[in-house]
Amino acid sequence: MRRFLGLALLISALVRPAAAGLAEDVSRGLAITDPVALRELDQRAHRDDGSNHPGFGLRQMLDPASSEPLRNDRLFALPSMAALRASLDDEFARYQQAHQRQAPKLFDRDRLYAGATRFVLAGIVNRIDRGFVAADGCGEIRLIYRPIDDAAGAPQRLPMTLNIVLRATAAGIACREVARRWLAAGEWPDTGADLARRLIAADGPLAPLGPAAIDRIEINLQIATMPAVAGADFRADYLMQVFRFDAVSQRYQAVPMENQIDRDKLLADRDLGSRFKHWLLQPENFAAFDRGTLIVPEAYLARRAIAATPAAFTHSELRPAFGLAGPGTPDPLISDQDVVAALQRAAERGVALQNIRSPAGFARRLNDITCSGCHQTLGIGGFHFPGIDGSAEPASRVAVSGSPHFIGDQPRRRDIVAAIRDGRAPDYSRGFTDRPQTRGATARSGTDDDGWGAACGLAGPGGTVDPSFGNWRCAAGLTCQPVRGAAAFPIGMCFVGHR
Incomplete structure (x- = not known):
């Protein structure tokens, strides 16, 4: 019975019509979720609107010089994607070697690389709230794609997400104008193809964006599942990696993942681990860590991550921060006493902490800021945003495009975008991933908070x-x-x- 709990939690978050309507309401001006509009932006089938914008299909973004359909056999044969494909193959070999005794059912790479499979645009998400990360302070726009296998006749989704992250500003447009355009679009009554046409019109929020704005590619795929057996519950493992375009090799190469702390490296090299602890517990860094705005230096980061789901039922060593900190951790890198001392220093300096008030809160945040730790909060795999499955039968379609975490975070994101539009200083702080901040609580009435x-x-x-x-x-x-x-x-x- 308990092995189905994680699935039951996911289903309960997805099927309620009230939550579906809420998701679309709170994300207006912050995400594009209309499946017909997304299909038009992906395929650009209607060219009578006077816009020369090519759209946001993977061909337009990764192979703009070609006019041929970019199915996955061609996608993964592109010279720019050679290193990405090789990295995926290496990770599958590594995973299979490490789990031989568990006989996992691996993700079907033959289907992923086949000509019958294609990536479709499942959502576009405004992340201007990540302005504290971007050098220009304007944040990001994310194009979220899911692979569809047409071989069986009825299109079937594969358990993977590919995310192209764009810099939010382009063509000299100021941050305030970018924010204004997005919020204005949220008030439009348009839907479907009409909405798509307005979004890419000359004054639309998507008009300036294209291949030149690409910052990186992120992937999240269900690398394997393991059935429930005596003494072990069902488990699904997800591989996550990030790739940036390298001007020298002209390829997308794997790079360190933002805030994905390399626990194995820090525990194996105690000198490096000590430097990480000293850096993290500095008052200014500790305060940013509490607010959720800390950016960890690349020296402490990993280039890959495996997230196990459901996390509550997996071995603790899979948690990103296990062995680094936390009550009950044997010989931790950061002890409870270290955390208590950091809390005292913050209080003495008059730093008002929002989230971390104990060693357990510190350990939770240490997991929470990582890609894999965020994934393991019973959120939906695929950056908390699987998109509405327009290829499925109506009875089996996902009813909500984003996870409860995604829905709960919308008021905070809207506050930030509105502040940038109005020329005010934005408050970038955030709560824990699985417990969004209380600001905007009335807008989240009816969610799973x-x-x-x-x-x-x-x-x-x-x-x-x-x-x-x-x-x-x-x-x-x-x-x-x-x-x-x-x-x-x-x-x-x-x-x-x-x-």
Whole structure:
């Protein structure tokens, strides 16, 4: 029974019509989710609108000089994609070697590389809220693609996401104007192809964007699944990597992943680990870490990550921060005493922390800022945004384009985009991934922030809740209950009934 819990949580987050309507409402001006508009932006089938914009299909973005359809046999044969494909093949070989005894069912690469498979545009997401990362302060726009296999007659999605990240500004347009265009588009009544045409019109938010704005390619694929057997639950592992275009080789090469802490390297090289600890616990870095705006130097980062799902039921060594910090961790790189001392220094300097109030909160944030740790918060694989599956039968379509995490974070993102539009200083701080900030709470009424399956602060001996999670409460009728495998963190899940 318990092996189906993770799937049940996902289904509960996806099927409720009220949540579907909420997702579309709160993301207006922040994401493009209309499947007909996305299909038009992908294929550009209608050319009578007076716009010369080629659209945002993978061919237009990665092979703009060609007019041939870019199915996956041609996509992965492009010279620019040679290193990316080789890296994928190496990762599959590495994974298979490491899991021989578990007999995993590997992702079908033959289908991925086949001429019957194509990537389709599943969503476009405004991430101007990441202005604190971008050198120009304007953040990013993300083009999210999912592979579709047409070989079986009925199109079938493969469990993978390819994400092209664009710099938000282009053609000399100022950040304020970019923000204004996106928020204005959120007020348009247009849908479908009409919406697509307005988005790429001369004054539309997508008009300046194209291949020249590409910053990187990100991938997230379900590299393998392992069936439930005696003593072990069902498990799915996801491979994540990031690639940037190298001007010398003219290829997309694997690069360090943002904030993906290389725990193995830090634990193996204690001198390097000590330098990381010293850097992280500096007051200014500790404060940024708390706010969720810290950027970890590349010397401490990995170029690949495997995220196991459901995380609550997997071995603790798969968690990114395991062995680095956390209550109960043997010989941690960063001890509870180190964290308590950092908290005291912050208090003495008058730094008001928003999220981290204990060693457990510190360890949670250390996981939370990594790609794999974020993935393991029972969010939806694929950057929390699978998109509405327009290729599936209506009865089996995903009803919501984004995860509850995605929905819950929209008020914060909107505040930031509005501040940039209005010339105000934006507040880039964010809560934990699985517990968005309370600002905009009324806009999230009806989401899973505190509903069935949500993370919550679990009471320990004496009925006390860890101070980092004291406000992680459950909705009326639900109680915070323990989940097997999560004992290292004082966090449970909201369920019906009592312990």
